[in-house]
Amino acid sequence: MDKMIKVENLTKEFKSYSSRSGLKGAFRDLLTRNYKIHQAVDSISLDVKPGEMIGYIGENGAGKSTTIKMLTGILTPTSGNVLINGMNPHKEREKFVKTIGVVFGQRSQLWWDIAVQESFRLLKKVYNVSDEDYNSHMSMVIEALDIAPLLDKPVRKLSLGQRMRCELAAALIHNPPLLFLDEPTIGLDVLVKLKIREFLKELNEKYNTTIMLTTHDLTDIEALCERVVMLDEGKIIYDGALNQLKTSWGEGKQIKFHFKSPKTQKELKESTGSQLIVWEPSDNENSWTANVTNDEDVISQVIGDVVSNHQILDLKILETSTEEIIRNIYEEGVIHG
Ligand SMILES: Nc1ncnc2c1ncn2[C@@H]1O[C@H](COP(=O)(O)OP(=O)(O)OP(=O)(O)O)[C@@H](O)[C@H]1O
Numbered sequence: 001m002d003k004m005i006k007v008e009n010l011t012k013e014f015k016s017y018s019s020r021s022g023l024k025g026a027f028r029d030l031l032t033r034n035y036k037i038h039q040a041v042d043s044i045s046l047d048v049k050p051g052e053m054i055g056y057i058g059e060n061g062a063g064k065s066t067t068i069k070m071l072t073g074i075l076t077p078t079s080g081n082v083l084i085n086g087m088n089p090h091k092e093r094e095k096f097v098k099t100i101g102v103v104f105g106q107r108s109q110l111w112w113d114i115a116v117q118e119s120f121r122l123l124k125k126v127y128n129v130s131d132e133d134y135n136s137h138m139s140m141v142i143e144a145l146d147i148a149p150l151l152d153k154p155v156r157k158l159s160l161g162q163r164m165r166c167e168l169a170a171a172l173i174h175n176p177p178l179l180f181l182d183e184p185t186i187g188l189d190v191l192v193k194l195k196i197r198e199f200l201k202e203l204n205e206k207y208n209t210t211i212m213l214t215t216h217d218l219t220d221i222e223a224l225c226e227r228v229v230m231l232d233e234g235k236i237i238y239d240g241a242l243n244q245l246k247t248s249w250g251e252g253k254q255i256k257f258h259f260k261s262p263k264t265q266k267e268l269k270e271s272t273g274s275q276l277i278v279w280e281p282s283d284n285e286n287s288w289t290a291n292v293t294n295d296e297d298v299i300s301q302v303i304g305d306v307v308s309n310h311q312i313l314d315l316k317i318l319e320t321s322t323e324e325i326i327r328n329i330y331e332e333g334v335i336h337g
Contacts, residue, residue, distance in 0.1 A: 003083070004178055004210040005048035005071065010080035012041040012066050012234075040066040042234035043080065050177065051208040053200070055221035055242070058231035059330045064214045065104075067231070068182050071212070072102050085178065098127060101171035105183035108163065109170055110155045116166045117151040120173060127174035137175045144199045145169055161192035168196065172203075178210045179203070185217055197223050218323045230329070238329075246325055252293040254318045255302060259286045260311040271309035272302055278328050286313075291320060291328055 015035040041063040048054055058064050069075040071082055073089030073096060082089055085099045102109075110119040124134050142148055145165040155163060164184060171179065181200075185193045197220065203209045204224075215221060221228060221242065228245060230238040238245055262285035269279055278291040290306075292298050299317070306312065 002049065003047050004050045004052070004085055005046060005212070006081075006083040007044060007046040007071070008081045009043045009045055010041060010067070010070060010082060011039060011043050011078045012063075012070060012075060013078040014038045014040055039234050041070065041077075041231075044231070044234075044236050046229060046236070046239065048210060048212065050210055051204070052227060053204050053211040053213065053225050055225035055228040056212055056214045056231070057216075057218070057221060057228055057326070060216075062231040063234040064231055065182055068102075068180050068212070068214060072100055072180055073097075098174050099176055099178055101174070101176040101179045103164075103167050103171045103179075103181050103184050105164065105181075105186040108155065108167065110163070110166060112156050113154055115152050115154055116147070116158075119155070119166075119170060120151075123170055123173045129174050133175065134173065138169070138173065141169045141172050144202060146195065161188050164188060164192065165196065168199070175207075177208070178212075180212050180214075182214045183216065184213070185215060185220055193217070193220070200224060218326055222322055230326075232330075242322070246322060252291065252295075252320050252325075253299055254320050254324070255290045255292060255299065255306075256282055256316045256318060257288050257290070257306055257310075258313045258315065259288070260313055262286055263288055263310065268306075268310075272305045277302060278331065291324065 014037075016038050044067065056064055056067070066075065070077050071084060071089070073093070076090065084096060087096045087099065089096050110116065111122070120138070142151070145168060147162070147165050147169055150158060150162050150166060155166070158166065168181075168184065185196055188196070200211060200213075201224065204211055211224075213220065213225060226241055226243075228238065228240070228242045229236055230245075264285075265279050265281075265288075268288055268290075269277070272279075272290070280289050280291070281287065282289050290302050292302055303315065306315075
């Protein structure tokens with residue numbers, strides 16, 4: 001199988017009703033088709049090879065979870081095709097669920113009141129995993145995630161970091177070749193994050209597990225994913241190497257100006273003219289940062305424009321971090337090639 005995930009023109013529309021009040025109102029809206037169509041995912045196409053680890057990113061509401069839900073068979077697409085390891089999630093259900101592991105960082109798949117190992121035992125039965133397969137695979141998972149001391153505790157007594165490590169182990173009970181992770185490190189401290197990252201790296205490198213990771217933590221993406229797919233208002237606006245994204249958009253510079261007097265964003269924008277510059281306040285209204293590309297000509301032009309229009313006390317030129325680059329893309333909603 002040369003594609004672990006194959007998606008063609010996938011679309012999900014949700015109806016948003018005009019919310020007349022009460023049950024009667026809602027019923028009338030339904031009958032009179034008084035709703036607007038919202039395209040949460042808008043005709044996306046995507047190929048993921050076995051063993052790839054991709055970061056699926058985008059602003060809140062961009063459509064990431066909706067995509068993951070369609071790829072995992074939780075939601076039915078409005079239109080388009082999904083093949084996971086060659087299977088349609090809705091048609092070959094039983095074989096399909098054994099191919100994927102899923103972790104939703106904001107939802108638990110473990111039973112709240114029973115011991116973690118009881119949850120594991122139930123999932124082992126659901127997936128029909130033999131003792132031999134379970135023992136050989138899960139001993140590595142339990143050790144790598146350091147959860148042996150947690151197995152006899154009920155989930156409700158675990159901290160978030162402890163629970164997330166158990167959730168990840170639970171998603172792997174049937175040793176799936178494909179793992180979907182939707183914000184798996186949300187709210188976790190840095191040590192737990194690092195442990196989970198190390199584990200995912202090992203899983204990917206040693207076992208060739210394909211991983212699709214959705215997160216707002218770009219340090220996770222930088223540490224784990226060479227490829228990123230970026231979604232904006234339901235559409236893919238970038239699919240490629242993270243490094244390429246950084247250089248083509250603006251693994252650029254930040255010019256931090258310290259002015260003699262307070263400035264507004266509007267007057268700075270007017271004095272520099274270029275639409276490609278994102279101006280943002282730094283420490284106070286006398287300090288502003290211009291985010292620009294690596295292009296020497298653009299940098300000298302911006303400095304020239306600023307110095308001839310304003311009195312400055314000093315300036316510093318800094319490298320732009322990935323976080324800033326991606327935030328700028330989110331803010332502008334475009335990719336400059
Ligand atoms: N069940 C639903 N009914 C109606 N609209 C929905 C439903 N689920 C999601 N949406 C809408 O679809 C859009 C995409 O939501 P989605 O949860 O996929 O975004 P996201 O990128 O995962 O966001 P976040 O980063 O906040 O989790 C949003 O505008 C959301 O309001």
